[in-house]
Amino acid sequence: MTTLPDDTTVLLHQVAGHFHGKGKHKLGMLKHKDGSILKPVIQEDIRGPREKAFYTKVFDAFCSDPVFLQLQSFLPKYRGCWITQFNSTKVEYMCLEDITDAFHKPCILDLKIGPRTFDPEAKPQKIKIETEKYPAGKIIGFRILGMRVFQPDRQEYLVLDRNFGKQQTPDTIPQALKLFLNIPDRPKAWLLLCFLLHKLHSIKSWFLHQRHFVFYGSSLLLVYEGDTEKRIGCEKTMNSNFSCEQSKDSFGSKITSENNDSVTDYCSICCLSSNLCKSVLLDSTLSFVCDVRMIDFAHVFTAHEKDTNYLVGLDSLITYLYNIQNSLLHDMQ
Numbered sequence: 092m093t094t095l096p097d098d099t100t101v102l103l104h105q106v107a108g109h110f111h112g113k114g115k116h117k118l119g120m121l122k123h124k125d126g127s128i129l130k131p132v133i134q135e136d137i138r139g140p141r142e143k144a145f146y147t148k149v150f151d152a153f154c155s156d157p158v159f160l161q162l163q164s165f166l167p168k169y170r171g172c173w174i175t176q177f178n179s180t181k182v183e184y185m186c187l188e189d190i191t192d193a194f195h196k197p198c199i200l201d202l203k204i205g206p207r208t209f210d211p212e213a214k215p216q217k218i219k220i221e222t223e224k225y226p227a228g229k230i231i232g233f234r235i236l237g238m239r240v241f242q243p244d245r246q247e248y249l250v251l252d253r254n255f256g257k258q259q260t261p262d263t264i265p266q267a268l269k270l271f272l273n274i275p276d277r278p279k280a281w282l283l284l285c286f287l288l289h290k291l292h293s294i295k296s297w298f299l300h301q302r303h304f305v306f307y308g309s310s311l312l313l314v315y316e317g318d319t320e321k322r323i324g325c326e327k328t329m330n331s332n333f334s335c336e337q338s339k340d341s342f343g344s345k346i347t348s349e350n351n352d353s354v355t356d357y358c359s360i361c362c363l364s365s366n367l368c369k370s371v372l373l374d375s376t377l378s379f380v381c382d383v384r385m386i387d388f389a390h391v392f393t394a395h396e397k398d399t400n401y402l403v404g405l406d407s408l409i410t411y412l413y414n415i416q417n418s419l420l421h422d423m424q
Contacts, residue, residue, distance in 0.1 A: 096177040098124045104191045106237030107201040107253060107310070108387070118182065126192060127170055129184035138389035143172070143185055145304075145388040158301050165294055165385045190382050196241040196318035200271045201386075202311045203234045204404035210307040210390040230261050232407030236310065240273045241317030249273075265418075268411055273317070283315055283381055284416050285361040285371050288409065290383040292360050295405050298398055305398045307390040311408070315381035362416060 093112035095101070099121040101111065109131070111119035118131040132139040146169040149159050168188035175182055191197040206229045209221040228234045235256030240249045249270075259267050272280055294311075358368040 094178075095121065096175045096182065098175075099129060100124070102128060104197055104199055104239060106199050106239050106250070108236075118177075121184070122189065123173065123184075123186065126189060127173075127186040128167070128189045129173065130187060132172065132183040132185055134183070141391070142387075142389045145391050146185060146187075158297075158303055161297055162301070165297065165383075167384055167386065190312065190384055191314055193382070194314060194316050194318075195320075196316065197314050198238075198240045198271065198273065198317040200238045200313040201236040202313070202408065203228075203236055203387075204232075204309060204311055204408070205307065205400040206230075206232050206403055207400045208234075208308045211392060225257055227260050231259070231264055232404040233311075235259060235264075235267060238271050240271055242273070243317070243319045265411055265415060269415060271313070272415070280419055281363065281416070282371060284412060284419075285358075285363050285368060286315075286381045287313065287383065288361045288412060288416075289372060290381070291405065291409050291412070294383070294385065295402065295409070298402050298405065302395050302397065303393065304391050305394040305396075306385075306388070306401045307392070308387065309385060309391065309401070310387045311405075312384050312386050313381070314383075362413075 095111070102120045102122045105120055109119040111117070111121055113119060116131070116133055118133065120131075121129040123129050130142075132143050134140065146166075148154075149162055149166065150169040151159075154160065167190055170186035170188070173184045173186050175184070191199065208224075208228070209218050213221070225234050235251075235253075237252050237256070238250075241247075242249055251270075255267075272283060291311075356365040357363065358365050361368055363371070
């Protein structure tokens with residue numbers, strides 16, 4: 092049995108990254124008794140101090156830069172560092188918000204964003220390894236690092252790791268994303284897609300305007316509630332705003348009259364009818380439905396230009412989700 096530092100437990104919902112007890116240093120992510128996620132800062136490896144410096148800069152209590160302040164909402168909250176003794180050695184951990192705490196049965200997808208995953212300081216051997224690791228990533232723009240999907244009928248999780256991700260091609264990635272969504276009836280699938288697309292577009296908007304950083308090898312963590320009993324609020328909202336007879340008026344392209352006047356107004360981001368979209372996004376009972384956060388910043392560098400690499404991956408993910416949305420609409424017609 093792997094030993095743990097005092098006041099810590101195994102991170103049960105971890106789907107990717109360094110696992111405690113494995114790897115060169117045997118240090119990985121853990122959970123502190125106060126609820127924080129612990130991520131080790133290995134001083135001999137520049138990646139740990141670099142990520143710590145990034146979090147410290149973004150969450151500086153005296154920060155007034157609106158770009159940084161907006162970025163804070165896309166990251167797990169940074170709670171400082173915690174130092175402890177483990178195996179007679181002093182170990183430092185970053186303390187981060189556990190965004191899965193808001194969910195009873197969190198379904199989690201970890202995606203590495205951007206076709207290029209090596210940073211400007213990478214040596215030729217590292218570039219070679221990263222380039223050959225997942226050739227399809229150049230086309231897809233992102234890679235699945237791992238996922239956990241709760242299956243209500245079996246009351247258990249389907250867990251897939253990075254090897255599953257490496258097997259994906261541009262043709263199979265839509266099915267892999269549908270596997271993650273795992274919502275059998277279409278109204279709930281549209282509800283989840285509405286949330287995801289709006290959150291992803293908010294992040295995209297930030298990247299289109301920011302000129303502070305470039306992100307390599309960084310991930311997006313997508314989380315949604317997998318417990319059907321906890322989605323009662325979702326069902327009420329969907330039932331009050333959606334029926335099978337209304338399906339053609341709830342989803343799809345804008346309908347116009349002969350006079351070219353708009354009959355039904357649709358959200359330009361998620362394509363739900365504007366009224367339905369608004370009720371979904373503003374209903375406080377649905378706040379737990381899903382979350383999207385940026386994570387993993389060991390390869391973030393200061394820059395004064397647009398981060399096109401990250402935007403390529405983000406745009407690709409949004410496009411794949413739109414295509415899934417369109418396939419659901421096609422099935423309903």
